Amino acid sequence: MVKTYDELKPETKRIIEEIRKIPYGQVSSYRDIAYRAGLINGARQVARALHGLSEAHQLPWWRVIRSDGNIALHEPERSEQIQRLKAEGVKLSERGRFVPGQKR
DNA sequence: TTCATGACCGTAG
DNA sequence: ACTACGGCCATGA
Known part of the structure; x- marks a missing residue:
């Protein structure tokens, strides 16, 4: 049985919200999400x-x-x-690596 | 309770 | 740019 949004722990809810905030055509890291979620x-x-929750909660x-x-x-x-990001216009190198604009 | 695991991270070589 | 290593910590066996 999959948990509903309300059954999730507070931290998990914050994580989900932060991920939802990532704008179209832009990427974020696991670490950044964690920080923003406290x-x-x-x-x-x-x-x-x-x-575990990406599809159940419609997360990008x-x-x-x-x-x-x-x-x-x-x-x-x-x-x-990679395909999905490409579709949003995100740049990536040949080897499937992102953002050379800012390393780390 | 202990132990291994992993959609991770930063440093060092 | 790449690998190796230690650290991190919630989860499940």
Whole structure:
């Protein structure tokens, strides 16, 4: 059984809200989301939350990447994420790496 | 309760 | 740019 929004822990709700705020065509990192949600070292929590709740809560999970600019997912989800980002006009290098504009 | 695991992170070589 | 390593911490076995 999947939990409803109201059954989630407060921190998890904040994480979800922050992810929803990421604007179209832009990406954010697990770490940034954690900080904005008030969790100092909560990057792993963010990752876990996304892993389990992305589709159930309509989250733009593809806009969340690792703080070093790499995609965290393994194939085949990895390819899907790259495709979705591309569709929003996000730039990425050949090897599937993002943002060379700002490293970390 | 202990132990392993992971959609992570930062530093060092 | 890439790998290795230690640290981090919620989760589940």
